[in-house]
Amino acid sequence: MFDLGWLFTWDNIRFLLGGLGMTLAVAGLSIVFSSILGLLLAFARLSPVALIRYPAIFYIEVMRALPILLVIFFTYFALPQIGIRLSPFAAGVTAMSAFTASLVAEIVRAGILSVNRGLVEAASAQGLTRVQTLRLIILPIALRRMMPTLVSQFITLIKDTSLTAVIGILELVRRAQIIYSGPPFQPIPVFALIALIYFVVNYGLSLGSRRLEQAI
Amino acid sequence: MHWSVLVDNAGALFAGLLITLEVSILSFVFSFAIGVVVAVLRVTPSRLLNRAGTAYVEFIRNVPLLVEIFFFYFALPSVGIRFDGFWSGVCGLSIYTGAFFAEAIRSGIFAVPSGQLEAAEASGLSYTQAMRFVVLPQAIAMTIPPIGNTTLNMIKNSSLVSTVSVADILGTANLLGGRTFAYTELLAGAALLYLVITIPAALGINFTERRLAIR
Amino acid sequence: MHRSLRPWFLVALAAMLLGTLAPARAAETTPDTIKARGVLRVGVKFDAPPFGQLDPRTNKVDGFDIDIARAVAKTILGDENKIEFVGVTSANRIPQLQNGNIDLIIATMTITQARMQQIDFSNVYYRAGQSLLVRKDSPVKSYRDLAGRSVCTITGSTPEQTIRRVAPRATVIVLESYPECFTALRGGRVDAETTDNVLLFGLQQQDPANFKLTGGLFTFEPYGIGIAKGNRALAAAVNTTLTHIAGDGSYAKMHAKWLKESPPGDWRSWFAESPEKAAEQFATQFPSPSPAPAATR
Numbered sequence: 001m002f003d004l005g006w007l008f009t010w011d012n013i014r015f016l017l018g019g020l021g022m023t024l025a026v027a028g029l030s031i032v033f034s035s036i037l038g039l040l041l042a043f044a045r046l047s048p049v050a051l052i053r054y055p056a057i058f059y060i061e062v063m064r065a066l067p068i069l070l071v072i073f074f075t076y077f078a079l080p081q082i083g084i085r086l087s088p089f090a091a092g093v094t095a096m097s098a099f100t101a102s103l104v105a106e107i108v109r110a111g112i113l114s115v116n117r118g119l120v121e122a123a124s125a126q127g128l129t130r131v132q133t134l135r136l137i138i139l140p141i142a143l144r145r146m147m148p149t150l151v152s153q154f155i156t157l158i159k160d161t162s163l164t165a166v167i168g169i170l171e172l173v174r175r176a177q178i179i180y181s182g183p184p185f186q187p188i189p190v191f192a193l194i195a196l197i198y199f200v201v202n203y204g205l206s207l208g209s210r211r212l213e214q215a216i
Numbered sequence: 217m218h219w220s221v222l223v224d225n226a227g228a229l230f231a232g233l234l235i236t237l238e239v240s241i242l243s244f245v246f247s248f249a250i251g252v253v254v255a256v257l258r259v260t261p262s263r264l265l266n267r268a269g270t271a272y273v274e275f276i277r278n279v280p281l282l283v284e285i286f287f288f289y290f291a292l293p294s295v296g297i298r299f300d301g302f303w304s305g306v307c308g309l310s311i312y313t314g315a316f317f318a319e320a321i322r323s324g325i326f327a328v329p330s331g332q333l334e335a336a337e338a339s340g341l342s343y344t345q346a347m348r349f350v351v352l353p354q355a356i357a358m359t360i361p362p363i364g365n366t367t368l369n370m371i372k373n374s375s376l377v378s379t380v381s382v383a384d385i386l387g388t389a390n391l392l393g394g395r396t397f398a399y400t401e402l403l404a405g406a407a408l409l410y411l412v413i414t415i416p417a418a419l420g421i422n423f424t425e426r427r428l429a430i431r
Numbered sequence: 432m433h434r435s436l437r438p439w440f441l442v443a444l445a446a447m448l449l450g451t452l453a454p455a456r457a458a459e460t461t462p463d464t465i466k467a468r469g470v471l472r473v474g475v476k477f478d479a480p481p482f483g484q485l486d487p488r489t490n491k492v493d494g495f496d497i498d499i500a501r502a503v504a505k506t507i508l509g510d511e512n513k514i515e516f517v518g519v520t521s522a523n524r525i526p527q528l529q530n531g532n533i534d535l536i537i538a539t540m541t542i543t544q545a546r547m548q549q550i551d552f553s554n555v556y557y558r559a560g561q562s563l564l565v566r567k568d569s570p571v572k573s574y575r576d577l578a579g580r581s582v583c584t585i586t587g588s589t590p591e592q593t594i595r596r597v598a599p600r601a602t603v604i605v606l607e608s609y610p611e612c613f614t615a616l617r618g619g620r621v622d623a624e625t626t627d628n629v630l631l632f633g634l635q636q637q638d639p640a641n642f643k644l645t646g647g648l649f650t651f652e653p654y655g656i657g658i659a660k661g662n663r664a665l666a667a668a669v670n671t672t673l674t675h676i677a678g679d680g681s682y683a684k685m686h687a688k689w690l691k692e693s694p695p696g697d698w699r700s701w702f703a704e705s706p707e708k709a710a711e712q713f714a715t716q717f718p719s720p721s722p723a724p725a726a727t728r
């Protein structure tokens with residue numbers, strides 16, 4: 001029905017794979033940074049010290065109530081006006097990390113709170129310090145419980161990486177646009193192809209995490 | 217800082233707020249309808265319909281919303297189907313959010329153990345009574361939090377319509393930003409407008425969740 | 432357990448501060464700092480043939496603006512290949528320059544008074560004019576015919592503002608890039624695309640059987656090279672380059688190579704005109720644009 005030879009040339013495939021690489025680079029770095037920041041924000045929100053707790057609550061609640069696209073634009077266009085200057089790549093990673101951290105923080109907090117109080121008390125009765133209890137008892141259990149939510153959050157992050165196209169990052173979507181806006185001008189196969197690429201990556205990730213859960 | 221830019225363009229930003237609400241409300245109606253249909257497909261005994269429902273949910277959930285909106289806006293005209301930016305946005309948003317609603321509704325239906333229906337019927341209630349007084353209240357209570365969250369995400373995601381030339385809150389801020397270079401002020405103003413919608417919505421969802429939990 | 436979390440929070444705070452401060456760079460780059468770095472970073476369009484285009488086949492950028500950039504690199508660094516091309520859009524090029532991500536903007540940018548409040552410009556290196564791209568069978572012959580029709584243009588560009596002014600009854604669709612607009616035009620989503628004639632020409636050349644330029648030139652758009660505000664040394668180096676390439680004939684060669692014709696007969700009258708004068712002329716061509724001449728090309 002369609003001759004798709006023009007699309008599946010080595011040049012086009014390489015060009016799109018480069019885009020996938022960029023997508024995964026932005027997503028990968030953002031996963032690392034948002035995990036770290038999210039963990040710290042969760043601890044801060046659980047802190048009994050109001051001066052620590054309230055800024056964390058404010059950050060989390062405001063950030064997750066905003067559209068991520070707005071956060072990306074803000075990071076890229078607005079921060080320079082107050083002296084914070086980022087390349088498109090750095091701005092993309094910063095925005096995705098800052099935004100996702102607020103969601104990770106809530107997932108981590110729910111995970112920590114889900115751990116039985118009795119277990120914690122038993123651990124300290126055994127002579128474990130608070131940090132030891134956190135590291136050896138609470139976090140391992142919490143981590144297992146929050147794994148599925150965390151993975152689906154990171155899949156959302158990979159999908160949202162497409163939004164960095166608007167600040168000029170040459171990721172998958174932007175590159176697809178470059179291909180279909182030239183001859184032979186057929187957007188549908190190009191969209192089908194990149195949708196498939198996203199599907200394979202994200203569905204693979206969710207299958208993988210389900211396997212992992214069963215294995216643990 | 218030129219905060220006066222917000223005052224000067226208050227009318228345009230407010231019009232953007234209305235567009236955001238319009239996109240959100242229309243998308244809610246359509247995506248909820250899609251969600252119900254797909255959820256029903258996934259619990260029917262027919263294997264074929266089951267598979268179709270599953271395929272829809274798994275595929276759509278794993279592809280970026282931007283790709284879906286762009287597909288409507290840039291790709292479909294090549295086969296003669298033309299939605300304008302507004303409707304491309306609503307269609308993309310509805311199809312995307314529909315997959316999440318389907319999951320929320322399905323999980324609610326499955327969350328009520330089937331034994332409860334049987335027990336209710338055994339104790340003399342009719343099927344409709346059992347559904348009405350035993351199963352549905354629990355199913356709805358189980359469904360409200362994920363539906364609330366999905367709705368909230370959908371409102372935030374509606375900002376993507378700005379990429380196809382719709383002057384919603386974010387689209388208006390960007391348009392004015394290109395003209396005045398006052399990006400910080402305009403994007404901060406836009407953020408405030410989103411918070412005006414999303415924070416009360418989140419509080420409302422929390423409140424409903426708590427009320428349902430007490431029952 | 433909670434008290435011991437305090438150090439964690441301090442670490443978090445430190446990380447956040449570092450995260451925001453570390454990437455900040457000084458916007459001021461002189462020819463000397465560029466020499467020390469050994470590479471000139473230029474913001475160019477990746478999607479605006481024939482001025483700047485990324486070829487998916489080779490993953491390289493080329494075009495008229497690219498050749499101008501190479502000439503500047505040759506002046507400053509003595510080597511036209513010591514250059515890093517950074518893709519910019521009409522909306523983000525000025526922020527990118529102010530960020531210090533790039534040393535220069537050479538990206539089909541019209542010199543305007545509004546932009547001169549944000550950045551400095553070189554002298555004029557090209558003069559384009561706004562025009563219309565339509566389907567071959569379109570009844571649109573001028574911007575006046577756009578009333579009640581839809582026209583696509585680019586966020587943050589001068590043609591966006593002009594078209595709203597000269598065709599107030601047209602529906603203006605604003606997208607991020609020229610290819611997006613061209614896709615919208617191909618799909619019949621809009622009746623016309625408007626921007627500078629040379630960019631429309633680049634798009635039209637991809638499919639000359641189905642599209643044509645129309646409506647003549649209803650503005651003139653003096654292109655300048657964007658330089659961070661107050662960076663006189665770099666501006667001087669750029670202007671020297673422009674004078675040089677005009678004198679040794681390489682400008683005419685670039686023009687012939689990318690625009691398929693020699694520079695227009697009057698080019699020496701506007702080439703290397705000062706940005707102040709160009710911006711003033713650009714501003715005073717409104718509100719009554721001159722009637723469109725018969726044909727663009």
